[in-house]
Amino acid sequence: MRVVAESGQWAWCEGRGERQRLDMRLIGMQPPGTWVLAFLGTAREVLxxxxxxxxxxxxxxxxxxxxxxxxxxxxxxxxxxxxxxxxxxxxxxxxxxx
Structure with a gap:
């Protein structure tokens, strides 16, 4: 998913026709435009x-x-x-x- 907006320890991300609010604490906050691997509501890896x-x-x-x-x-x-x-x-x- 791609980060579109930051919000504290969370970020709004979009990908594959969805928009999700992801917990970013495992990888740290990322600027908009960054690709992340998401699983069960959590960003797991920067891509x-x-x-x-x-x-x-x-x-x-x-x-x-x-x-x-x-x-x-x-x-x-x-x-x-x-x-x-x-x-x-x-x-x-x-x-x-x-």
């Missing part, structure tokens, strides 16, 4: 425009699948095509220095 676009495409693919449509999965998951999945840095095993 760049590319990340927001990839998440939107994945949600579009999920919506189409739930409607019984066959979307162009490769197009909607273009950031994942042609590469092995990668764990986020915080989930990767620690490297050993010997």
């Amino acid at each position: 760049d425009a590319t990340q927001a676009m990839h998440i939107g495409a994945a949600l579009d693919a999920l919506d189409a699948s739930l409607r019984g449509e066959v979307p162009d999965i490769d197009l909607l998951f273009a950031d994942l095509v042609g590469r092995e999945p990668q764990l986020p840095a915080h989930l990767r095993p620690a490297s050993r220095s010997e």
Whole structure:
């Protein structure tokens, strides 16, 4: 979702045809125009425009699948095509220095 207005520890955000009031305490206040990942009324992570676009495409693919449509999965998951999945840095095993 994209921040449109700040209000104390909350922000009004818009995305995918919705407007929600999100708790911003996990990520701190963000200026209008900032993309955030939202879950259960809370902003969880600050996103760049590319990340927001990839998440939107994945949600579009999920919506189409739930409607019984066959979307162009490769197009909607273009950031994942042609590469092995990668764990986020915080989930990767620690490297050993010997």
